[in-house]
Amino acid sequence: MIGGLYAITPECADTENLVQLVRQALSGGARLVQYRNKGDDVALRHEQASELLALCRHFHVPLIINDDIRLADLTGADGVHLGKDDGGVREARLILGPDKIIGVSCYNDLQRALDAESHGANYVAFGSFFPSPTKPDATAAPLTLLHEAKQSLGIPVVAIGGITTDNVNSLIEAGTDAVAVISALFDSDDIGVAASRFAVLFEKSIHHTLH
Numbered sequence: 001m002i003g004g005l006y007a008i009t010p011e012c013a014d015t016e017n018l019v020q021l022v023r024q025a026l027s028g029g030a031r032l033v034q035y036r037n038k039g040d041d042v043a044l045r046h047e048q049a050s051e052l053l054a055l056c057r058h059f060h061v062p063l064i065i066n067d068d069i070r071l072a073d074l075t076g077a078d079g080v081h082l083g084k085d086d087g088g089v090r091e092a093r094l095i096l097g098p099d100k101i102i103g104v105s106c107y108n109d110l111q112r113a114l115d116a117e118s119h120g121a122n123y124v125a126f127g128s129f130f131p132s133p134t135k136p137d138a139t140a141a142p143l144t145l146l147h148e149a150k151q152s153l154g155i156p157v158v159a160i161g162g163i164t165t166d167n168v169n170s171l172i173e174a175g176t177d178a179v180a181v182i183s184a185l186f187d188s189d190d191i192g193v194a195a196s197r198f199a200v201l202f203e204k205s206i207h208h209t210l211h
Contacts, residue, residue: 028195128161
């Protein structure tokens with residue numbers, strides 16, 4: 001379930017516009033969507049998450065809520081993604097139940113990923129692998145970490161941070177299951193085309209592995 005292009009939404013106060021942007025990413029081949037909004041407007045966040053969930057259902061793609069276990073629970077989203085200060089996997093599992101997806105940001109820390117897996121996380125994310133316009137001060141993670149993670153973990157691994165179609169191949173070759181992308185997707189002139197480029201690169205690598 002966790003694989004390929006993982007689209008993370010840009011901050012956008014206009015719900016209708018946000019839904020259109022995400023629709024283009026899904027049409028192009030995004031396999032997961034994470035709703036990320038750091039704003040304080042609870043009503044807006046609930047509205048946007050609900051609209052995006054309906055859209056993702058249409059495309060049979062999971063919607064993950066960034067940071068907010070309560071919002072994931074209220075909207076019936078498919079899961080939650082937890083950063084360092086967003087509560088633990090056990091708490092999220094207790095609230096969301098056994099079938100929801102729980103992802104954990106592990107930055108450049110393999111031990112944090114091992115702990116997350118032992119507590120029942122469904123996937124872990126490492127990064128930033130490249131300088132990120134969204135998080136310029138993000139912790140840097142080396143490519144070797146992906147190799148180590150794939151050998152040590154039994155759950156999918158997601159790479160994040162400054163990923164573009166020009167540099168994604170190195171991550172795919174290092175074994176990442178999915179790449180989480182904001183800027184290279186939503187800042188592009190054609191979101192659908194950008195998404196399909198990522199999707200094609202993943203398909204090529206799967207085809208190559210099978211043969």
